[in-house]
Amino acid sequence: MISIKDLTKVFQTKDQEVRAVDELNLSIDKGEIFGVIGYSGAGKSTFIRLLNRLEEPTSGEIELNNENLTGLKKNELRLARQEIGMIFQHFNLLWSRTVFDNIAFPLEIAGVSRKKREERVNELIELVGLSGRGGSYPSQLSGGQKQRVGIARALANNPKVLLCDEATSALDPETTDSILDLLVGINEKLGLTIVLITHEMHVIRKICHRVAVMEQGKVVESGDVLDVFLHPKEKVTKRFVDQVMGDPDREDSLNLIQENYRSGEVIQLHFVGENTNQALISDLSRKFEVDVNILHGKITQTQKGAYGTMLVQLVGDEEVVNQSIEYIRTTSVEVEVSPNA
Template identity: 90%
Template sequence: MISIKDLSKVFKTKDQDVRAVDKLNLSIDKGEIFGVIGYSGAGKSTFIRLLNRLEEPTSGNIQMNDQNLTGLSKNKLRIARQEIGMIFQHFNLLWSRTVFDNIAFPLEIAGIAKSKRVERVNELIELVGLSGRGNSYPSQLSGGQKQRVGIARALANNPKVLLCDEATSALDPETTDSILDLLVNINEKLGLTIVLITHEMHVIRKICHRVAVMESGRIVEAGDVLDVFLHPKEKVTKRFVDQVMGDPDREDSLHLINQNYKAGEVIQLHFVGENTNQALISELSREFTIDVNILHGKITQTQKGAYGTMLVQLVGDQDEVDRSIAYIKTTSVEVEVSPDV
């Protein structure tokens, strides 16, 4: 669906050249929700604007919908962009136009007949949950409602790809969740490919099938969301996973645990999918002559299933503790002995 090869963007300034995107390679499948996450300055906003050539690439190739976007003339690009919708962090609505007219605007530009425009806009108002608000102006809407207008407008020309540039970062948590639910619904109903960028791992966790982590203009890690949660390799990825699963003071917490729970062995368990329902702790207590002390635990849900972690202390004869750890390793629950940062 989308194939990106050696994509680069260099901004030239008086003092230096800034490489915002650096030889980036990525493949995004048709119909998936693909997340790109990174901290400020990672290059993710530049990257998503390169995808529809709002920014012109310095080098590289973007293949989308069987077209080489980087090789299109301005006229052909204008036509190709009708298949690429985009929503923005700050909505970018026309404040002098009603909800109806904001959504209709791309259809007007495309030369769609008025009767068909009215039909299409009414469909979209219903789809995004704004029934009865067609005559309202943006100033009369909440932030979530404004973003729903932005989503409807982006869908006006029946695009195949929807680009989301920090689409929820200006919203409160409850409104964010409602917008994310809407995006999932659109993805499932329309089979739309969605590419979103964010700095919030909660967004990735909730709706994305796969994720790429950006740092200094490069993709440093990518994969299925559940795999990235379970096995984050890069330090930046571990920081993002800790936003959802971890303890922001993990280093201090482990230090306190090592101070206060010197007896026995402290281990960290990782549960995935159906394993989150496994009664492992009670099994250990029954099968081995040890005491199991639960220190900390958390479970969360991703698009591919549940993921949980638990810190426990095993107290007893060392041979019995070692046997219990060996038993855990025979299950599908992953175990990390003496976890550190």
């Protein structure tokens, strides 16, 4: 669907050359929700603006359905952009136009007849949950309603791809969840490919099928969301996973736990999918003469299934503790032994 090869964007400032996107390579499948996450300055906003050439790449290629977007002339690009919708963090609505007219605007530009515009706009108003608000102005809408208008407008020309540039960052948590649910519904109903950038792992966790982690203009890690949650390799990825799993100071926490629980072995358990329902703790207590103290635990849901972690202390004879750890390794639950402080 989307193939990105050696994509690079260099900005020349007064003092230095800044490589905002640095030889980035990605492949995004048709019909998936693909997340790009990174902290401020990682290059993610520049990257998504390169996808529809709101920013011109310094080098590299972007292919959409085997068409090289980077090689298109201005008129050709205008037509190609009709297949790429985009929603923004701050909505970018026309404040002097009603909800209806905001959604109709790209259809006017495309030369769609008044009758067909009216049919399409009413269909979209219904789709995004704004029935009865077509005559309202943006100033009369909540943040979530404004973003629903932005989504409807982005869908006006039946695009194949929807780009979301920090689309929920200006919204409160409850409204964020409702917008994310809407995007999932649109993805499932229309088969739309969605590329979403964010700095919030909650957004990735809730709706994305795959994710790429950006740092200093590069993709440092990518894969299925559940796999990235389970096996984060890079330090920046671990920080993002800890946003959702509730321990942003994981290393400090482990050191503190080791100081306070020197008499036993502290281990971290990772549960995936159906394993989150596994009665492992009671099973250990029955099979081995060890005391199991639960120190911390959390389960979260991704598009591919549940993922849970639990930090426990095993107290008992050293040999028996080691036997219990080896027993855990024979199950489908992964175990990580914390290093001694």
